[in-house]
Amino acid sequence: MNWREKVLDFDNIGDRGEGLKGLIFDVQKFAIHDGGGIRTNVFLKGCPLQCLWCSNPESLAYKPEITFVTNNCIGCGKCLEVCPAGAIHQGETAGEDIIIDRERCTLCGQCAKHCYAGAINIIGRYVSVPDLMQIIERDRKFYEQSGGGVTFSGGEPTAQPEFLKAALAEIQKRGIHTAIETSSLLPWDVYASILEHVDLVLTDIKHMDDAEHKRLTGVSNQLILDNIRKISRLGIPVKIRLPLIPGINDSDSNLEATAEFVEQLSNVQSLDILPYHRLGEMKYRQLDISYPLKGVESPTVEHVEERIRALRERGLNISVGG
Amino acid sequence: MKSLHFLESTIIANKAVIAFANRYADEADRLAAAEKDATRKAELLEIARICRKVPAQPAETFQEAVQSFWFIHLVIQLESNGHSISPMRFDQYCYPFYAASKDSMSDGKVQELLDLMWLKLNGLNKVRDENSTMAFAGYPMFMNIIVGGVDREGKDATNELSLMLLQAAANTKLYAPSLSVRIHEGTADVLYMKAAEVSRMGLGVPAFFNDRTIIPALLSRGLTLEDARDYGIIGCVEPQVGGKTEGWHDAAFFNMAKVIELTLNNGYDKRTAMQVGPQTGAVTEMKSFDDVMAAYTKQMEYFVGLMCHADNMVDLAHGQNVPLPFLSSLVEDCIGRGKSLQEGGAIYNFSGPQGVGVANAGDALTAIKKLCFDEKVISLPELKEVLDKDFEGAENIRQMLVNRAPKYGNDDDYADEIAVESANIYCREVNKYRNPRGGQFQPGLYPASANVPFGGVVEATPDGRKKGTPLADGVSPIGGFDISGPTATVNSVAKLDHEVTSNGTLLNQKFHPNAVKGEEGLRNLIAVTETYFKNGGFHVQYNVIDRKTLEKAQEKPEEFASLVVRVAGYSAFFTALDKSLQDDIMSRTEQVF
Numbered sequence: 001m002n003w004r005e006k007v008l009d010f011d012n013i014g015d016r017g018e019g020l021k022g023l024i025f026d027v028q029k030f031a032i033h034d035g036g037g038i039r040t041n042v043f044l045k046g047c048p049l050q051c052l053w054c055s056n057p058e059s060l061a062y063k064p065e066i067t068f069v070t071n072n073c074i075g076c077g078k079c080l081e082v083c084p085a086g087a088i089h090q091g092e093t094a095g096e097d098i099i100i101d102r103e104r105c106t107l108c109g110q111c112a113k114h115c116y117a118g119a120i121n122i123i124g125r126y127v128s129v130p131d132l133m134q135i136i137e138r139d140r141k142f143y144e145q146s147g148g149g150v151t152f153s154g155g156e157p158t159a160q161p162e163f164l165k166a167a168l169a170e171i172q173k174r175g176i177h178t179a180i181e182t183s184s185l186l187p188w189d190v191y192a193s194i195l196e197h198v199d200l201v202l203t204d205i206k207h208m209d210d211a212e213h214k215r216l217t218g219v220s221n222q223l224i225l226d227n228i229r230k231i232s233r234l235g236i237p238v239k240i241r242l243p244l245i246p247g248i249n250d251s252d253s254n255l256e257a258t259a260e261f262v263e264q265l266s267n268v269q270s271l272d273i274l275p276y277h278r279l280g281e282m283k284y285r286q287l288d289i290s291y292p293l294k295g296v297e298s299p300t301v302e303h304v305e306e307r308i309r310a311l312r313e314r315g316l317n318i319s320v321g322g
Numbered sequence: 323m324k325s326l327h328f329l330e331s332t333i334i335a336n337k338a339v340i341a342f343a344n345r346y347a348d349e350a351d352r353l354a355a356a357e358k359d360a361t362r363k364a365e366l367l368e369i370a371r372i373c374r375k376v377p378a379q380p381a382e383t384f385q386e387a388v389q390s391f392w393f394i395h396l397v398i399q400l401e402s403n404g405h406s407i408s409p410m411r412f413d414q415y416c417y418p419f420y421a422a423s424k425d426s427m428s429d430g431k432v433q434e435l436l437d438l439m440w441l442k443l444n445g446l447n448k449v450r451d452e453n454s455t456m457a458f459a460g461y462p463m464f465m466n467i468i469v470g471g472v473d474r475e476g477k478d479a480t481n482e483l484s485l486m487l488l489q490a491a492a493n494t495k496l497y498a499p500s501l502s503v504r505i506h507e508g509t510a511d512v513l514y515m516k517a518a519e520v521s522r523m524g525l526g527v528p529a530f531f532n533d534r535t536i537i538p539a540l541l542s543r544g545l546t547l548e549d550a551r552d553y554g555i556i557g558c559v560e561p562q563v564g565g566k567t568e569g570w571h572d573a574a575f576f577n578m579a580k581v582i583e584l585t586l587n588n589g590y591d592k593r594t595a596m597q598v599g600p601q602t603g604a605v606t607e608m609k610s611f612d613d614v615m616a617a618y619t620k621q622m623e624y625f626v627g628l629m630c631h632a633d634n635m636v637d638l639a640h641g642q643n644v645p646l647p648f649l650s651s652l653v654e655d656c657i658g659r660g661k662s663l664q665e666g667g668a669i670y671n672f673s674g675p676q677g678v679g680v681a682n683a684g685d686a687l688t689a690i691k692k693l694c695f696d697e698k699v700i701s702l703p704e705l706k707e708v709l710d711k712d713f714e715g716a717e718n719i720r721q722m723l724v725n726r727a728p729k730y731g732n733d734d735d736y737a738d739e740i741a742v743e744s745a746n747i748y749c750r751e752v753n754k755y756r757n758p759r760g761g762q763f764q765p766g767l768y769p770a771s772a773n774v775p776f777g778g779v780v781e782a783t784p785d786g787r788k789k790g791t792p793l794a795d796g797v798s799p800i801g802g803f804d805i806s807g808p809t810a811t812v813n814s815v816a817k818l819d820h821e822v823t824s825n826g827t828l829l830n831q832k833f834h835p836n837a838v839k840g841e842e843g844l845r846n847l848i849a850v851t852e853t854y855f856k857n858g859g860f861h862v863q864y865n866v867i868d869r870k871t872l873e874k875a876q877e878k879p880e881e882f883a884s885l886v887v888r889v890a891g892y893s894a895f896f897t898a899l900d901k902s903l904q905d906d907i908m909s910r911t912e913q914v915f
Contacts, residue, residue, distance in 0.1 A: 030807035032837060032846055038809065076718040116722035138733055139809045141856060146849035 021126040022163035025059055025155065027135055030142075033321065035179035035200050035239075037148025040136055044164065045124045047156040049183050050218040051206065052293045053245050055280030059155035064107055064124030067286040070097050072119035079111035079120055102288065129166050136171065149177025149199070158186045158194055168197035181241075184227040185219060191227055192234075201231055201238045202272075207249045208257035216248065225261065232265040239269050245276045246299045250307045259311050270317040275304050325660030331647035332657065339397050339648065340378045347373035384427055387419035388435050392442060394652070395465075399446055401648050406464035406572065409499065410554025410564045413469045413483035420483055429482070436483075436490040443499045457575065457772040459903050463498055464557040470513050471504025471533050474548040480510040488513075488520050491527050502555050505855055506533035518844040518851075521864050524835070529559070529863040532820075532855040536561045539824040539860075543764060545670060559768050559826030559861045560674060566654045568668040568759060571825055573633045574675035575772040578683040578748060579780045579793050581625060585618045586706050592781060600624050605702045611691045614702070618687070619747050626751035630763055633673050638758050641665040664759075671761025674825030677748045678769040678776050680818075681730050681794035684741025685785035685803070689727035691740065699726075709782040712789040724786035724803075731799020733810035738817045745797075749822045766825030767818070768796045774903050792906045796828030801906065808833075808850055816857035823860070832865040865907070872896065872908045 023045045031041040046062035047054075058065060079088050079098060087104035088111060091097055100120075112120045136150055143149050150171050157164050157180050168178050179200040184191070195201070205228070206221070207213040213221035231238055240262055244250050262271055277298050284291045299307075304320060312318050347370045354366035368385075375381075376390035391409065398407050420432065446463055458464075469484035484503075491501045503517045517528050533551075540550035540561060549563040556562055560571035584591065589599030602617035645662035656667030694702045700719065713720040728737035745767060752765035769776070777792040785800060787793075794800040797815050804811045808831055815829050831850070838847050847864065854862055875882035879897035896904065 028807070029809045030850075032842070036842075038846055038849055074717050074721060078718065116718050116725055118721070118725045138813060141853045142809045142849055145852050145856075146846055148849075 037146035151179040153181040332651035335648035384423035406557030408466040459771040465499040468502040501527040567670040579679035630755035666759035671759040679793035683744040729803040731804035732806040733813040768828035820860040
């Protein structure tokens with residue numbers, strides 16, 4: 001999103017308005033690790049999975065949310081003054097930050113509008129396909145020059161199937177390469193109708209063991225794996241992504257099972273290893289949510305290489321970091 | 323009579339240069355006589371032979387050409403205290419000698435000679451006054467060598483030497499000379515890739531220049547098509563055709579942010595407590611944004627006029643007191659006209675003063691328009707009061723200026739259009755003036771490192787900038803305000819009119835090494851460059867280095883003595899820079915994704 005859209009559009013917060021709209025929480029330009037070339041990444045809000053290591057907690061809920069970035073707060077107290085719901089109050093002790101009562105908050109956006117320091121933000125905006133196209137078109141020459149395009153990510157982009165389909169169709173119609181980054185957790189008929197407009201699929205395999213998968217993400221992996229097999233039969237190029245979480249899914253047996261599964265597919269461009277990182281941890285604080293994966297350290301480069309050596313030896317096309 | 327004196331002086335100077343070269347020959351002979359090692363002895367004798375031959379007579383081999391070039395370059399450096407003496411299209415004028423020596427000299431040897439030439443160029447330095455050391459931080463000599471581009475007929479000019487010169491920068495890893503690459507529609511892929519590869523090394527070279535903008539810009543200044551195609555770069559980013567031009571490209575730096583300050587203060591300068599500019603109206607009388615722009619324009623007219631008149635006085639003094647006979651003897655048509663360069667002997671004559679702080683002027687005006695007039699959240703007199711106090715007790719207002727007004731550099735038309743207009747007003751004024759050599763003034767938009775000392779004399783500004791802090795560099799957005807990624811930055815900057823600014827514009831982009839990793843990373847770097855150029859950009863250069871490294875270098879300079887960074891149109895050792903400039907470089911937004 002450009003500066004103005006990111007910061008200054010306070011008028012339509014939380015308002016679906018008329019017509020088909022998608023709830024997005026970010027647009028990132030010059031994305032270079034998600035599907036080839038220079039891309040624009042569109043992040044749709046809401047996700048059916050609850051992965052313990054999720055680095056985008058603000059992407060999970062299917063509604064706009066309010067965040068508070070402590071470091072940016074200059075303590076001017078304007079938010080306390082303008083909140084019509086009385087949902088913001090000063091912390092008890094001196095020097096303490098403000099506290100947002102999320103039960104009372106109506107997401108009217110007044111606090112964010114008056115927070116000049118940008119400490120309070122509303123995450124999530126409803127946009128129409130034409131609005132989105134305006135942003136996407138601005139970087140068209142970069143896509144053409146670099147072999148890039150547009151990637152829909154999330155959250156889970158397929159969780160807003162009608163909007164996603166309409167956006168993808170429009171982008172493809174204009175000759176721009178399309179990709180989606182998805183969990184592949186959705187009914188096949190809906191998935192198939194989306195895939196008609198997709199040039200490249202980036203999809204995760206988080207764990208091969210169903211029980212473990214449920215424990216880690218809250219859902220079964222059966223539908224996910226079935227869907228990935230079906231995409232293979234359609235012949236759409238796929239990059240499989242494996243978030244590598246130390247002690248969680250990086251055992252020899254799970255990596256081997258993942259490799260065996262991937263080897264049965266016919267359309268895989270690469271297996272991308274995404275090493276766990278804790279950059280998302282601070283975002284949990286900003287949302288007043290506790291971080292579910294406490295105590296897990298980011299793996300070292302050596303650890304990652306040691307873990308995936310066997311995968312490389314099998315002859316798989318591995319990339320680290322997407 | 324004056325002409326006669328001038329012509330005699332060129333003969334004296336040229337004879338002196340020949341004598342100078344012969345002294346090197348004598349010394350080489352002397353060393354050879356005492357030398358026991360047969361190989362070295364032969365080398366010394368060859369050196370003596372060459373120094374006796376060139377530059378008195380034309381070079382015939384590649385080594386003779388390099389030696390001849392070096393003598394001439396060295397003597398020009400000795401003749402005056404000026405900087406930016408630029409070798410320009412070395413890969414073009416030396417190519418015939420390279421071709422002639424192809425059978426007798428290996429490419430390895432050619433590369434060695436070029437690497438040695440790099441070392442020699444790094445050995446040159448000049449004593450500067452204190453102001454100059456601030457405006458040109460890091461002891462740069464601005465000796466610009468440029469490769470690639472089109473030839474005089476419009477065909478791709480890339481050759482073996484173009485690649486070897488890039489390799490010389492990679493081999494030596496030193497801050498001089500400034501190395502540039504010309505890019506055109508048909509630039510050879512091998513040159514583009516090589517340039518991107520050297521760029522990725524983090525030395526800040528090469529700088530990329532766009533033939534598709536610069537050639538038409540030079541045509542509009544009266545150059546012939548062949549001459550325009552044959553341009554090289556002087557100093558940082560100033561294009562001209564070598565051997566025919568007295569461009570006086572560094573005629574002045576002009577502080578655009580100061581004009582904003584004076585616009586809001588009715589021409590009164592707080593710092594000197596003087597009415598330095600015309601009275602263009604108090605802020606209480608400015609009822610619309612148009613009123614503000616009208617006052618800004620009037621202040622600009624006044625100060626650009628002052629600057630150009632001052633330039634012309636200096637120009638006349640140069641001609642009367644310090645003509646340069648040797649340099650003049652090398653430039654057409656000084657001999658024909660019997661006039662030194664400083665008196666108008668050259669075919670093309672320009673004066674080029676640079677506007678500094680485009681982004682500050684633009685963002686300041688944008689904040690005024692957005693917040694004082696469109697949204698009316700603060701009145702202009704209230705804003706002025708806050709600025710007068712340097713935001714003391716009004717941090718929330720400063721935050722509002724920073725976060726609630728659009729900013730140049732994010733591909734946002736609201737902010738970009740105002741930045742473009744604020745620059746155009748400067749450029750239009752500069753265009754009106756002529757110099758005593760019969761040439762025209764042409765504006766540029768680049769700062770060297772003057773954005774730092776210039777910021778030092780400007781009060782707080784409506785872009786949220788505190789009193790005394792640096793201005794934005796070149797045509798780059800204000801550091802930290804370009805939050806939408808490099809593609810948006812490039813789109814914004816391309817909206818400026820890069821043809822009217824024929825004295826050069828400068829865009830610094832900083833990339834984290836991760837962003838340019840692997841072959842795909844190089845392709846992405848090329849894609850950013852190419853898109854900027856297709857959209858009309860003039861020049862771009864990249865600092866590929868992570869912030870952590872710079873922070874460490876600031877803490878422990880002794881461990882990072884060899885760290886070279888791009889300042890603005892030139893590279894310097896990071897640890898040799900003033901702390902304020904180090905901070906400025908670190909705050910230029912690092913594009914990592």
